[in-house]
Amino acid sequence: MITTLRASAVVGLLAVLAACAEGSGGTTAAPATPGLELPDAADALVLSVEQTGGFTTPEMLAARLPVVSVYADGRVLTEGPVIAIYPGPAWPNVQVQQIDPADVRALAQRALDAGLAEDGDLGSPPLADATSTRFTLQTADQAFVREAYALAEGQDWPDSGLTEDQQEARARLAELRDALTDLTATLGADAVSETEPYEPAAVTALVRPWTEPADDLAPPAEVAWPGPALPGEPLAPGVTCLTVEGEQAAAVVAAARDATTATPWVGSDGARWSVTFRPLLPHEEGCADLTA
Structure with a gap:
């Protein structure tokens, strides 16, 4: 009889605990955001970190690549190191790695935990012409964007003008940036x-009239432009843009990999142009995406 009563008490206690857990939204093993769902499309961008603004030319602003882009199928795109020579290579060193889609979801949760869904004021340190760091998280039904000015420069100096809450929020974002840019340490x-070289399906060409280099180097060799007619459509002050796809894209990429930033590209009319190459990322479609 005593054994039966004790067993009944244990069963009752377990029932009470289960009811409490259900009433509080689940057990402690439940994920922090049970409803977090990511886009289904393989090419859907889930997470990105970008540098925006700063003191530079409209051409460089349009050509700037994200620091890191994470896609729903586990692809991770980053810009790799570039050889330190002048003039530099014309083709940017975009690299791709692969992670498990389950890890993509874990990174998305980490971004939420870092405050990407929050909207508190992050402050603005008294620095001129610094860049802003923009974080983007895309779930199945909502996009979260958070931007912090001068995050790359730090915020711990005495005259930053930042409150303790702002410094704490910015520190969380900086930790997220570091985690996303060093996935080997994170995962x-x-x-x-x-890493492997990224092979884009399409590429954009940012075009301006070619000018003689202001140095004593020998003039670079001209290269016949293998893509659609230059210079394309206006994109920003002094810069035009065109999108190259299909077989022409393959020909343009091959030529760009053998060229430098000083190469004169000669169009079918004999005009010479300077071209800055920006490979389109999986979620991008054309020139309009470069100024979004």
Whole structure:
């Protein structure tokens, strides 16, 4: 009889605990955001970190690549190191790695935990012409964007003008940036593939009239432009843009990989042009995406 009563008490206690857990929204093992769902499309951008603004030319602003882009199928795109020579290579060193889609969801949750869904004031340190760091998270039904001015420069100097709450919020975003840009440390070496060159399906060309270099170097060799007619449509002050796809894109990429930033590109009419190349990322469609 005593054993039966004790067993009944245990069963009753477990029932009470289960009811309490249900009433409080689940057990402690439940994820922090149970409803977090990501886009289904393989090319859907889930997370990105970008540098925006700053003191530079409209051409460089349009050509700037995100620091890191994470896609629903686990692809991670970053800009790799560039050889330190002058003139530099014309083709940017965009690299791709692969992670498990389950890790993409974990990174999305990490972004939410870092405050991407919050809207508190992040402050503005008294620095001129600094860049802003923009974080984007895309779930299945909502996009979250948070931008912090001068985050790359830090915020711990005495005269930053930032409150403790602003410094704490910015520190969380900086930690997120560091986690997304070092996935080997964040997820483990076995969770991240080796880097490979990114092969874009399309590329944009940012075009302006070619001018003689202001140095004593020998004039660079001209290269016949293998893509659609230059210069394209206006994009920003002094800059035009055109999108190259299909077989022409392959020909343009091959030529760009053998060229430098000083190469004169000669159109079918004999005009010479300077071209800055910006490969389109999986979620981008054309020139309009470069100024979005």
